[in-house]
Amino acid sequence: MKIGGSVALVTGANRGLGKVFAQELVSRGAAKVYGAARNPAAVTGPGVTPIALDITDPGRVAQVAEQCADVSLLVNNAGVLKYSTFIGAPDLDAARLEMETNYFGTLSMCRAFAPVLAANGGGAIVNMLSVSSFYSNPFDASYGASKAAAWSLTNGVRTELHHQGTLVVAVHASYIDTDMAALTTEPKDSPESVAQQAFDAVEAGQIEVLADERTRTVKAELSRDHELIYPPVQKFWDAAVKGTS
């Protein structure tokens, strides 16, 4: 799909990766870029048209799909991370919020925009996933579950929309240098690199982006995850529980 001349909508376009996604689309010559955000006044990038959208509000999602009936490229970027364990979390609030946003919000957007994309020639969906879609890490356990669910939905939506010519791109990344990863000192991808790789994939018709070395390694090790991925996670977590990490 060509981005030049396309009409795109990016969720969570007010900051972080979403803001960079929107700007990259403008630079690549998109005819119109809707920057969707809970607070549209915070969408200030040049050439980006602000639109109010909370992706967990199905009524509003439906309205936006009607209002933005010219969209041919949907970028499901909005997401939340609460750094919550499965067992140690005080309640299910973080897990529910992450699932409601990262899974149900993304699903709701795909469902609302599928007919819009069909009417506009098929187009493309980019779903912003994570290396945490591939394995469970106690530091972001319930987030990982929501991103695993979103990975599954991405694969399923691709199958269901193939007949209408919609390209569905999964973008997996490790840490990206935004507010979400502000707490970690681990190496981070730049949001610009992730956005460029995502839109290169759209233009090349590729269905998956593994944005960095760590993400590529984890994906390659999946068939031997209990030998290669989980032992170091276990060691790190046991040490953290004992207070010796």
Ligand SMILES: NC(=O)c1ccc[n+]([C@@H]2O[C@H](COP(=O)([O-])OP(=O)(O)OC[C@H]3O[C@@H](n4cnc5c(N)ncnc54)[C@H](OP(=O)(O)O)[C@@H]3O)[C@@H](O)[C@H]2O)c1
């Ligand atoms: N940063 C990383 O290390 C990393 C790594 C891999 C994948 N990702 C994924 O990349 C995407 C972008 O994350 P980021 O790093 O840019 O995080 P961020 O800086 O925390 O930004 C998150 C964005 O999502 C929006 N958002 C959250 N809930 C929403 C809702 N219900 N409706 C609409 N917008 C909502 C936020 O809006 P408000 O300003 O209103 O809160 C904000 O614009 C997420 O899907 C994230 O899971 C991030």
